[in-house]
Amino acid sequence: MALSRLSSRSNIISRPLSAAFRRSISTDTTPITIETSLPFTAHLCDPPSRSVESSTQELLSFFRTMALMRRMEIAADSLYKAKLIRGFCHLYDGQEAVAIGMEAAITKKDAIITAYRDHCIFLGRGGSLYEVFAELMGRQDGCSRGKGGSMHFYKKDSSFYGGHGIVGAQVPLGCGIAFAQKYSKEEAVTFAMYGDGAANQGQLFEALNISALWDLPSILVCENNHYGMGTAEWRAAKSPSYYKRGDYVPGLKVDGMDAFAVKQACKFAKEHALKNGPIILEMDTYRYHGHSMSDPGSTYRTRDEISGVRQERDPIERIKKLVLSHDLATEKELKDMEKEIRKEVDDAIAKAKDCPMPEPSELFTNVYVKGFGTESFGADRKEVKAALP
Amino acid sequence: MASLLGRFCRKLVVPGSAHGSRMISTTACDSEAVKSLNLYSAINQALHIALETDPRSYVFGEDVGFGGVFRCTTGLAERFGKNRVFNTPLCEQGIVGFGIGLAAMGNRAVVEIQFADYIYPAFDQIVNEAAKFRYRSGNQFNCGGLTIRAPYGAVGHGGHYHSQSPEAFFCHVPGIKVVIPRSPREAKGLLLSSIRDPNPVVFFEPKWLYRQAVEEVPEHDYMIPLSQAEVIREGNDITLVGWGAQLTVMEQACLDAEKEGISCELIDLKTLLPWDKETVEASVKKTGRLLISHEAPVTGGFGAEISATILERCFLKLEAPVSRVCGLDTPFPLVFEPFYMPTKNKASSSSSLSSPLKKKHYLIMGLHVWCRYWMQSSPLLITSHSICFFR
Numbered sequence: 001m002a003l004s005r006l007s008s009r010s011n012i013i014s015r016p017l018s019a020a021f022r023r024s025i026s027t028d029t030t031p032i033t034i035e036t037s038l039p040f041t042a043h044l045c046d047p048p049s050r051s052v053e054s055s056t057q058e059l060l061s062f063f064r065t066m067a068l069m070r071r072m073e074i075a076a077d078s079l080y081k082a083k084l085i086r087g088f089c090h091l092y093d094g095q096e097a098v099a100i101g102m103e104a105a106i107t108k109k110d111a112i113i114t115a116y117r118d119h120c121i122f123l124g125r126g127g128s129l130y131e132v133f134a135e136l137m138g139r140q141d142g143c144s145r146g147k148g149g150s151m152h153f154y155k156k157d158s159s160f161y162g163g164h165g166i167v168g169a170q171v172p173l174g175c176g177i178a179f180a181q182k183y184s185k186e187e188a189v190t191f192a193m194y195g196d197g198a199a200n201q202g203q204l205f206e207a208l209n210i211s212a213l214w215d216l217p218s219i220l221v222c223e224n225n226h227y228g229m230g231t232a233e234w235r236a237a238k239s240p241s242y243y244k245r246g247d248y249v250p251g252l253k254v255d256g257m258d259a260f261a262v263k264q265a266c267k268f269a270k271e272h273a274l275k276n277g278p279i280i281l282e283m284d285t286y287r288y289h290g291h292s293m294s295d296p297g298s299t300y301r302t303r304d305e306i307s308g309v310r311q312e313r314d315p316i317e318r319i320k321k322l323v324l325s326h327d328l329a330t331e332k333e334l335k336d337m338e339k340e341i342r343k344e345v346d347d348a349i350a351k352a353k354d355c356p357m358p359e360p361s362e363l364f365t366n367v368y369v370k371g372f373g374t375e376s377f378g379a380d381r382k383e384v385k386a387a388l389p
Numbered sequence: 390m391a392s393l394l395g396r397f398c399r400k401l402v403v404p405g406s407a408h409g410s411r412m413i414s415t416t417a418c419d420s421e422a423v424k425s426l427n428l429y430s431a432i433n434q435a436l437h438i439a440l441e442t443d444p445r446s447y448v449f450g451e452d453v454g455f456g457g458v459f460r461c462t463t464g465l466a467e468r469f470g471k472n473r474v475f476n477t478p479l480c481e482q483g484i485v486g487f488g489i490g491l492a493a494m495g496n497r498a499v500v501e502i503q504f505a506d507y508i509y510p511a512f513d514q515i516v517n518e519a520a521k522f523r524y525r526s527g528n529q530f531n532c533g534g535l536t537i538r539a540p541y542g543a544v545g546h547g548g549h550y551h552s553q554s555p556e557a558f559f560c561h562v563p564g565i566k567v568v569i570p571r572s573p574r575e576a577k578g579l580l581l582s583s584i585r586d587p588n589p590v591v592f593f594e595p596k597w598l599y600r601q602a603v604e605e606v607p608e609h610d611y612m613i614p615l616s617q618a619e620v621i622r623e624g625n626d627i628t629l630v631g632w633g634a635q636l637t638v639m640e641q642a643c644l645d646a647e648k649e650g651i652s653c654e655l656i657d658l659k660t661l662l663p664w665d666k667e668t669v670e671a672s673v674k675k676t677g678r679l680l681i682s683h684e685a686p687v688t689g690g691f692g693a694e695i696s697a698t699i700l701e702r703c704f705l706k707l708e709a710p711v712s713r714v715c716g717l718d719t720p721f722p723l724v725f726e727p728f729y730m731p732t733k734n735k736a737s738s739s740s741s742l743s744s745p746l747k748k749k750h751y752l753i754m755g756l757h758v759w760c761r762y763w764m765q766s767s768p769l770l771i772t773s774h775s776i777c778f779f780r
Contacts, residue, residue, distance in 0.1 A: 086546040087723055138724035149548050149723040165550035166507060167479060200478035203510070228479055230452060236478040299455075363725040367718065 029055045032326060036261035037318070043243055045250035045279070048268040052260040056328050058104060062259050063319045066096040067338055069120040070316060071345045072129060073289075076119065076136060076150075079349065080293045085136045089150045091289040092120040094257075097315035098223055098283045099124040101262025102191060106270060109186060111159040113174040114193035116151035117223075117287075118163035121193075125158040129348035139355035146358040147366075159188075168194060168201030171220060175207040175278075178218035189217040189273045191266070197228020199242050208278060212249050215277035219269045220246070222282045223256065229291040230300040243282035250276075256285030257313040286313065423605040428598045431573035431606045432461045432538075435580040436499065438610045440469050443497055446534075446584070448474045450484060450501025458503060459540055459599050485511035485537060489519050489589075492534035497584055505541035505593060506550040512558065519589040520564030533587035538580070540596035541569075542634050542684055543730060548723040554685040554716070556632075559591050560662045560694065566590040567661040568615060569633040573604040578613030579659060586615060595634035602637075618665035620672065624654035627678040627740050630669055630695060632658045635682050635731065642736035651740060661691055669695065670702045677708035680740050682731050687715035712739045 032054050040047035073093040079085045092099070095117070102112070103124040114121050119132055127143055135142025136150050143153050154162040161177060164170040174192025181188045194204065199222055211218045222242040226233050233240045243251030250272070254265040265281055272279050286309045290297025297306070323329055329337075426434065440446050448465055454476045456463035466474040477484045481502055488498035502508045508515075515537065523531040543552040559567045568583050568590055570576035576594065583590040621636070622643060631639045636657055643653040654672050658664055673679050679699055681692035696711040714731045722729050 087548045088551070146724055147722065151548070151550070165548075166509075197479045200480050200483075201510075202480060202482055230455070231476060231478075235476065357724060360725070360728055363717065363719055363722055363728050367720070 029057050031055050032059065034059075034260050034322065036255065036264065037258050038255040038261065040261070040265065041243070041253040043241075043246070043251040043253075043280075044248075045252065045272065047252060048264050050264075052264045054260060054263075056326065059319065059323055059326065060328055062100055062104070063316070063323055063334070064337060064341070065124065066100055066259070066316045066319060068129075068341050068344070069093075069096045069099065069123055071338075071341050072119065072123065072132060075345050075349060076133075077289070077293065079133070079136065084353070085150065086138070087149050087151075088116070089136070089293045090117045090291065091293070092117050092287065094288040094309070094314075095223060095225060095283075095285045096120055097259040097318075098221075098256050098262055098285055100315075101259040102221075102266045104259070104263045105266035106191070107188070108158045109188040110270065111161055111174070111177045111181065111188065111190040112193065113161040113170045113177065113190065114163060115167050115170055115195060115198065116163050116165055117195075118153045119150070122153040122155060122160060122163075125155050125160040127153070127155055127158075127160075129345060130351055133349050133352035134355050137352055137355075138357060139352060140358040140362075141352070141355045145362065147362065167198035168203045170194065171198075171201075171204050172207040172210075174220075175211045175216055175218045178211065178216040178273075178278075179214065182215075182217055187274060189219055189270050191219045191221050193221040193223055195228060196222060196224040196226060196233045196240070196242060197231065197236060199224075199245065200237055205245075208246055208249055208280075211278035212246075217273040218278045219266075219273050220278065220280045222280065223285055224282055225285050225287045227287075227291070227300065230295065232300065241282070243280050246278070246280045249278050249280055251280040251282065253282045253284065256283030257309075257315045257318070259315055259319060422608045424608055425603055426573050426606045427600050427603050428570075428573045428576055428594065429459050429461045429600070431577040431604075432580055432594060433463055433465075434606070434608070435577040435584075436462060436465055437468070439497070439499065439581060439584045440465060440473060442610065443585075445495065446473070446497035446499065447491065448499045448501070449477050449488070450538075451477060451479060451503045453501050457501065459596065461538075461594075461599075462501065481507055481509075481511040482514055485514040486518065488535050488537070489514060489522070489532045492532035492589070493522065493530050495534065497534040498536070499584060500535065500537045502537060502539040504551055504596075505539040505555050506553045508537075508539055508555060511537075515559065515565065515589075515591065516562050520562045522564075524564060531587070532589050535589040536580075536584045536586075536592055537590070538592045538594060540599070541593040542595045542597055543721070543726060544597050545726065547721070547726075549721050552721045552726070554593075554683065556593055556661055556683075557685055557689060557691045560691050562662075564589070565662065566615060567593070568659065569593045569595070569661060570659065571595070571633055571636045571657050572598070572602050574606045575613060575657075575659065577606055578611050579615070581610065582612040582615050585612065590615075593633065597634045598637075613659070616660045616663050616665055618659055618668040619657045620654060620668065621657050622653065622655035624652035624676065626652045626676055627680060628654045628656060628669070628672040628676045629680045629682065629736070629740070630656045630658055630692075631682045632661065633684075635684055638731065638733050639682055639736055641733040642740065645733065645737045646740050653740065658695075664695070666698055666702070669699060673699050673703045674706045677706055678712075678740075679707070680712040680714060680736065682714040682736055684716050684731065686718045687713050688718050690715050714739045 034052050034054055036050045036052060039050055070093050073091045076089055077091060080089045099120040112121060131143040135144055135153060138146045140146045143155060151165050152163045154160060171192045171194055174190045178190040224242055228236055243253045252265055255261045269279050269281055288306055320334060436448055448462060452458055453462040454466045484500055488500040491498040519532050519535055541554050556567055566588050568579050570579045580592060583592050629639050639655060643655055646653050654676055656669055656672060681695050683690055683692055692713040692715055699711060714736045716731060717729050
């Protein structure tokens with residue numbers, strides 16, 4: 001029985017199913033090597049190897065966290081339709097592998113900055129479900145104290161520099177963070193994430209030029225889900241090979257639906273960036289939902305395409321198959337895990353619903369260090385009066 | 390006639406040529422065909438007419454091909470072809486720069502910026518290139534054919550980046566025009582005027598009204614003159630100035646104020662740069678009080694410019710300080726939007742605070758006399774402090 005677990009250094013994915021001895025899932029750190037599904041395509045650098053070092057614990061945690069992320073996004077969908085979340089809500093389901101793979105390769109000292117599709121990245125950085133739902137519903141216990149909303153999640157202690165509304169604007173910021181990291185000799189890197197739509201913004205090339213000039217440890221990650229809102233990438237970009245867009249900056253194209261490929265690429269990119277300066281990673285991924293909750297997602301692509309990707313390339317299914325083939329859990333255990341996750345998400349939502357909205361005086365705080373000294377007079381029925389510094 | 394003018398008269402037809410009298414709004418002659426349209430349909434009609442009448446006009450921007458995120462450009466690509474109505478990649482600076490170049494070659498470029506909040510990457514192009522092109526080339530070149538359309542303003546759930554009102558930034562740039570319609574009928578006429586105006590125009594459309602405002606819009610080609618404000622409601626006690634969606638709010642405030650016996654004069658500025666100083670001045674000279682309202686933050690908003698100009702021109706006629714009921718000095722909030730917005734209650738409260746109370750009327754008359762006497766000797770003695778005292 002012990003043999004079936006320990007001797008797993010081979011590259012063969014499928015193994016003979018053995019007896020049903022189960023040890024506790026969370027503590028086993030047996031190393032496993034997994035092959036990525038597709039080779040990496042490189043531009044101006046040598047691609048990393050396809051064999052990824054991992055462990056049983058990591059494999060199971062991948063499954064659990066990705067299932068949690070998926071559940072969270074679906075729950076956010078229903079909350080939005082119930083009008084508990086207002087404003088904008090951009091969902092990440094389908095792209096979880098990018099968030100998870102990246103986290104597995106880096107530490108909390110490495111910074112991540114992204115655009116508005118940030119719920120799962122925040123979770124990956126150590127955010128709690130309660131903070132996510134509270135922020136989505138605009139409550140005061142949210143990660144940005146209810147003042148940011150869906151598009152503006154931040155987590156300072158994990159170097160998550162957040163969600164940004166204006167696409168492309170976060171990339172020069174990311175390069176600035178990388179400069180600060182290099183200056184303080186922190187041996188840390190910054191991942192500046194953006195989408196295929198934003199890849200056409202001029203600011204990116206400015207940021208790339210500066211990063212390359214000064215050898216900054218910045219890694220530009222293009223999450224290519226092939227649609228910029230409703231515009232397909234071939235209609236917006238002359239060159240849809242986003243990893244080559246850096247020209248003099250090396251690039252790597254990665255299968256973004258394979259969490260291990262993402263992990264390997266990010267590890268490689270981190271080593272590269274600390275030595276040689278910027279690198280571009282293009283994650284070939286897909287989102288099942290539309291651009292945001294007001295977009296059905298089916299006017300510019302066929303339902304067959306969406307279901308095709310879901311069947312063939314779904315990141316969670318891939319991890320599930322790996323877990324099952326490596327014999328780390330049974331189908332039933334995974335289902336129980338999913339039920340547990342569902343309950344966790346529901347509990348977090350219930351707790352977040354009970355949280356109050358921020359105080360009206362919070363409208364004026366944090367404009368500058370201490371508000372702006374404005375006054376609001378209570379002519380409206382809501383009687384807002386704020387005495388400010 | 391006076392009773393008709395007293396109401397907020399929606400049925401307006403303003404002929405293409407300036408008809409001289411600015412203070413009085415004419416009633417409609419309903420002989421031409423009209424159709425009940427909302428704002429985005431009116432703008433769509435205007436774009437259809439503009440592209441039809443000028444074969445060298447183009448409409449482009451992000452996602453305009455399928456009709457745009459607010460459906461303002463539906464049917465254009467099908468009718469006029471992909472060579473004249475086309476999508477651009479996600480690059481506002483590139484889009485506007487491209488439009489300036491196209492306009493410099495004598496074409497009419499109607500550029501769409503998807504939300505006014507995204508116009509800032511293009512700000513350099515608008516301010517440094519578009520506004521100064523004619524000036525710095527000594528009239529050899531110009532980009533007058535450029536019109537930039539952007540939806541602006543709050544919608545109730547827009548948050549930081551889908552609700553901003555950036556009109557004040559552009560009003561500070563000589564060389565461009567800034568136009569904001571208040572309703573579908575105005576929008577169609579003003580947009581056609583803006584497109585055909587030989588100067589670059591930034592045209593802000595109140596997105597809140599895209600579906601909400603419905604009005605009878607004439608189907609033919611008509612233009613409403615730029616830089617002419619319109620008095621949409623006559624009154625005697627206080628002048629209210631606004632533009633865009635805020636006028637709907639102010640109209641409600643006027644109706645509320647009327648119940649308290651305050652007669653309000655409501656002016657739609659329409660064009661913010663260059664703005665119609667004469668109309669507002671004449672109105673304030675009549676009423677003696679001014680209240681300006683806009684969604685943008687109060688500090689540095691366009692209300693400040695109106696206030697300063699009116700103060701210069703009508704100082705002796707003012708009976709109270711100019712009041713600005715505007716958005717607060719914070720970034721546009723997400724959950725706090727109801728507190729931030731200049732609502733009708735804030736406007737009503739402000740107008741009743743500055744409106745005259747009958748028993749103090751003779752004091753105010755006395756102030757006028759006192760001021761005129763002192764003006765001959767030393768105008769500097771008249772300080773705002775002393776005027777407040779008499780109020």
